[in-house]
Amino acid sequence: MATKQLAVGIDIGGTNTIFGLVDRDGNILAEDRLITTHYDEPGIFVATLYEKIKIAGQKIGASAELMGFGIGAPMGNINKGTIEYAAGLPWKGIVPLADLFHKFTDLPVLVTNDANAAAVGEMIYGGAQGMKNFVVITLGTGLGSGFVIDGKLVYGHDGFAGEIGHTAIKPGQSNRDCGCGKKGCLETYVSATGLKRTLLKIMADSIQPSELRKYSFDELDAEMIYDAAKRGDNLALRAFQHTGRMLGFKLADVVAYTNPEAIFLFGGLALAKDLIFEPAKEYMEENLLSIYKGKVKLLESELSTQNAAVMGASSLIWSHYLYQPKINTRQDGKLQ
């Protein structure tokens, strides 16, 4: 019987860690999870995770051949196979994640952040199949980005390329505080939280009525603002308009840097479709050099929001076998 090659995609989040066994076509044949916060000790976390993956593989049967472990995690460093000083995870300092896996396996273990994983996922399974130069922007509680240039994800010298969420909208100290400690970062405007902040600013400046004036900042979320905008609430519409324009402003920078074929938007805010895409596209075009105008596609991600993190992580493995980059020491590609 022919074996079925499967990549393990692992999404390490602050609360849950989810994994799936994914075939080359993007079908998830098995999945499971564990509670990240139950493990103070990363070594025990990895041992437990590995055990669960093995069990999931055995359930599929003898036909399953694992090809490697792709991991999406905050502050994941592909060059070193580590997670470095990730604020949202229970482990402090530098976690040598790939090394911990390599106590159990000789298969490739690739670690990067979720936006980079999403970009590779888009290339392997999604709308960027066949594209060589594109960018994926993930819009969740923050804003992440992954750049693919000449068919390869850009990692940079230290493994941390693609952080446009933390480029500033303008110079100066009077800008919005960002969780990263800086001022005026793009994600303080373009993210679920950024949308809320913009709505509050508009409420403060305007005297127009809004159904959202009765909610506190803590009560509000992006979906409520979306629903209000869909019902024609003027302040909610203006909040989306401003969010889209700030995104478009920085997308023009993205184009000037890398001249991509397409930019994909992924995640919660991207689901607001025209409310985000229209002002983003318009303001991006307005800020482009004429050589770029009308050439760059602004597209919705074709990965489903539900499985994207696991699929993105698993795609790192397929991409690895396409290029066999020398990323860290023990990726000898030897199979179990």
Next chain:
Amino acid sequence: MATKQLAVGIDIGGTNTIFGLVDRDGNILAEDRLITTHYDEPGIFVATLYEKIKIAGQKIGASAELMGFGIGAPMGNINKGTIEYAAGLPWKGIVPLADLFHKFTDLPVLVTNDANAAAVGEMIYGGAQGMKNFVVITLGTGLGSGFVIDGKLVYGHDGFAGEIGHTAIKPGQSNRDCGCGKKGCLETYVSATGLKRTLLKIMADSIQPSELRKYSFDELDAEMIYDAAKRGDNLALRAFQHTGRMLGFKLADVVAYTNPEAIFLFGGLALAKDLIFEPAKEYMEENLLSIYKGKVKLLESELSTQNAAVMGASSLIWSHYLYQPKINTRQDGKLQ
């Protein structure tokens, strides 16, 4: 007798076109020029240029083996081998430069803009030898940029990547007019002209005396401001300070996008050394995510300003033979 392999480096400028025959170590063994504006017809321009190159090669003797033609030109498009709508050149529309050369030769003909050529030059002959991820910023009358990622110049989908001179400092229509038609582009602040504009703004806002108040905008140039700053003129110093800070602000973006090992500054303004480098470095660091802080080198280009354009252009050929990218149709690498 062993032959000496030489790359032809051609710098097409609005006034002069300069070329040199350059060996792998960056020695220019022959050079000559022609007046760009004398040639309304690009076909005759290329025929004349090719003839002059042939003569220069013959002077070196039978030992010279030409390897290809690298061309730096405004709006040079590497993907197509064209110059497209370059405002400063005598030819309108799209000039099929590589095709025109290929009437005479089967050797590779590579065309890109001067900042991209400078980046490859830095990698082949200069301070970026051995580096895989770095950026070169050229500071002249405008601001150009070339990105090298994973050892290769980034060209992008349409061949026009690396235009950070035309990313805006902040959103809005109240910013400085740029020659490109947009508002607030980085090069309206960080360039020889940008420095003059900043000085005038400071003169307008301040009541401090300055030796430069007696000169008109037309009379002023970057060197006069540099000399005044060196003599301690407060407004000139502030103009450099602001110019450096605006550069540093956008260099933080460069780092967030591509996480390079180093950023090289090249050209007139870079010669002001500490007057530019200190505020640029300081403000870049201030605007970096903590993961990048203290890691990215800000360096002077090691290419001499005098020959950089020709050397950069010639380096495209050596880089081509390193990677043999499929860039346009007739680069079969066949030698004369």
